[in-house]
Amino acid sequence: MPAGLTLNxxxxxxxxxxxxxxxxxxxxxxxxxxxxxxxxxLNAANINYVAFAFFNPAAHYDGQVFAIFVIMLAAAExxxxxAIVLAIYNHLRTIDVAANETLKG
Amino acid sequence: xxxxxxxxxLAVITVLSAMITAFSRNIVYSAFALxxxxxxxxxxxxxxxxxxxxxxxxxxxxxxxxxxxxxAVMLTQGVADMNISNRIVGLIPxxxxxxxAGAVMLEAILRxxxxxxxxxxxxPTTHAIGNAFLGPFLLPFEIASVVLLAALIGAIVISxxxxxxxx
Numbered sequence: 001m002p003a004g005l006t007l008n009x010x011x012x013x014x015x016x017x018x019x020x021x022x023x024x025x026x027x028x029x030x031x032x033x034x035x036x037x038x039x040x041x042l043n044a045a046n047i048n049y050v051a052f053a054f055f056n057p058a059a060h061y062d063g064q065v066f067a068i069f070v071i072m073l074a075a076a077e078x079x080x081x082x083a084i085v086l087a088i089y090n091h092l093r094t095i096d097v098a099a100n101e102t103l104k105g
Numbered sequence: 106x107x108x109x110x111x112x113x114x115l116a117v118i119t120v121l122s123a124m125i126t127a128f129s130r131n132i133v134y135s136a137f138a139l140x141x142x143x144x145x146x147x148x149x150x151x152x153x154x155x156x157x158x159x160x161x162x163x164x165x166x167x168x169x170x171x172x173x174x175x176x177a178v179m180l181t182q183g184v185a186d187m188n189i190s191n192r193i194v195g196l197i198p199x200x201x202x203x204x205x206a207g208a209v210m211l212e213a214i215l216r217x218x219x220x221x222x223x224x225x226x227x228x229p230t231t232h233a234i235g236n237a238f239l240g241p242f243l244l245p246f247e248i249a250s251v252v253l254l255a256a257l258i259g260a261i262v263i264s265x266x267x268x269x270x271x272x
Contacts, residue, residue, distance in 0.1 A: 004109045007219050010149070013116045015210055017123055017142070019203040024127040024135075026199035032177055033132055036139055039170065040123055043146045053225070054153040060225040061233045064155050065242050068234070071158075071165050072249050076256035078170045082177040083263040089181045 010051035017044035031085045031095040035078065042074045111152060119145030128196075136171070136178045143167050154227045157234055 017040055024037030046067045053063020089095050122141025129135045147162040238246045 004106065005112055007221070008214060009112060009116075010153070011214050012211065013119065013149070015207060015214065016120050017146075019207045020120070020123040020127040022206070023196075023199050023203045026202065027127075027196050030132050032174065032181065033135060036126055036132075036135055036174065039139065039166075039174075040126060040142060043142060043166075047146060047149055050150055050153045050155050050158060054155075055219070055224055056222050057225040058222065060154075061230065061237045064158050064230060064234055065237050067155070067158055068161060069245060069249060071161055072253065075165055075170055076252055078173060079260045080256055080263070082173055083260040085177060086180060087263050087266060095181050 007051060007055045010047055014044040014047040014051070017041075017047065029096050031088070031097050032082070034097065035081045035085070038081075039074060039078065042070055046070050108152065111148070115145045115148040115152065119149070132178055136175050139171055139174070140167060143171060154225055155230060157229075157231045 021037045021040030021044060024040060025034050028034050028037065049063045049067040049070070053060050056063075085095055119142050122138045122145065125138035126135045126142060129138065143162065143166040147159050147167075150156075150159045150162055
């Protein structure tokens with residue numbers, strides 16, 4: 001199908017998404033902002049899975065199955081992460097990760 | 106030719122939204138910009154012939170994770186729009202780290218001669234994915250259900266503790 005599209009297009013798009021996600025994780029003080037960056041990184045990984053699977057028809061479905069597992073884990077991670085963030089917010093009234101570094105109630 | 110235009114449109118949408126997510130000072134804008142990234146990635150899946158994954162991405166990422174995230178952002182408003190600057194890693198060192206890592210990875214991507222056995226045919230994938238889940242991937246599939254159950258119970262336990270602490 002994709003005449004003129006190579007694997008490199010998709011891998012480099014995924015690289016761009018990964019780097020933006022890691023900048024987001026590195027610079028945020030807001031715990032929810034860090035979770036947003038992690039979601040971007042997971043999406044970048046998923047693009048790689050699906051792209052490599054598409055350009056290798058023998059493993060076409062394996063890559064997609066792995067991407068589904070990643071999405072499942074991302075959902076679980078988001079729910080648990082946000083529950084922890086809300087618990088911290090209720091406890092300390094802030095979600096600044098630097099203010100929570102003591103890890104003590 | 107059309108595939109190339111579609112790819113670049115989706116790539117621009119995805120990357121621009123991701124840039125808003127990464128660089129916006131307001132966490133609410135960041136969370137909403139994630140919608141563009143997720144939708145763009147969903148389009149990429151469609152372009153790669155993964156129709157089931159496209160629907161999963163819309164349902165779970167946009168319909169689930171994004172909504173939960175925006176809920177959390179709204180519930181913690183007030184302190185939510187904190188300054189982006191971090192006293193440990195500022196924007197400039199972070200961008201420097203990302204640029205260095207990105208340069209290395211880009212070099213590796215461009216130098217690697219990817220084997221190219223061809224491209225997959227554009228068929229509906231749901232049937233084959235279902236067979237894969239109940240065939241070779243049966244064990245991970247069952248473990249995934251345990252993980253989801255653990256996440257469910259964990260989220261309830263953590264939020265109940267929070268509610269009890271408030272009461």
